Amino acid sequence: MHTSWEWVVLAVVGLLAGAVNAVAGGGSMISFPALLAMGIPPVTANVTNSVAAVPGYLGGSIGYRRELAGQGPRIGRLTLVSVAGAAGGAVTLLAVSTAVFQAAAPLLLLTAAVLLAAQPWIAAWTARRRTGAPGRAGMLSAQFVVAFYGGFFVAGLGIVMLAVLGLVLDDSTQRLNALKGVLSLIVGAVSAVAFAVFTSVSWGPVAVLAATGLAGGRLGVLAARRVSPVALRWTVAAWGAAVAIALEVSRHVA
Secondary structure (H helix, E strand, C coil): CCCHHHHHHHHHHHHHHHHHHHHCCCCHHHHHHHHHHCCCCHHHHHHHHHHHHHHHHHHHHHHCHHHHCCCHHHHHHHHHHHHHHHHHHHHHHHHCCHHHHHHHHHHHHHHHHHHHHHHHHHHHHHHHHCCCCCCHHHHHHHHHHHHHHHHHCCCCHHHHHHHHHHHHCCCCHHHHHHHHHHHHHHHHHHHHHHHHHHCCCCHHHHHHHHHHHHHHHHHHHHHHCCCCHHHHHHHHHHHHHHHHHHHHHHHHHC
């Protein structure tokens, strides 16, 4: 049982997480610690977080309709590998022990934060050495790995995906954000189905996070067109690193 204040805080967290997911990714790094703070076991918290994130991705994608114009071929090419990767990641999560997941979570979060912070420099380095459009095989392989990550550990999915898309595609940040939202929706939906069928989900927190996350996703798109990309990138990266450190410290203290 949870107190009324915990549900109120969770609703606010869901609103913020949905908005951040729509803007730059990383919203699940807000909701995941909140679920842990409510006393939900780590793996169940991750599964619950994955299921609850789906409406936020949907809200962001609806809001990004303008930036999605003309990206149908890209989405079509990347959908199949996203489904396969997400399914593989979800199955892997269900197969590993809680101890393995707890050890992996801080490293995955920290990696996501570093990738987001370094994305402009990595993209510039890659562009200088690129002799044309990136190969389709490389793009599909990269998306498969990202989708696998998202199926295994949803927190930071948007960060990792945006960083990778920035490396393999030459387009504006807003259009890449829109593409990231649709692909995250696909990954999240596949993972949610797998988790709902094969493991335990805390449906109360899912309902609260999903409802407020959907609203936050729509609001986040409006904010994304006004917020400084540099400030946003560094803020989300710093938050991800802080959460990763806190999780690692708590693992050793416990």
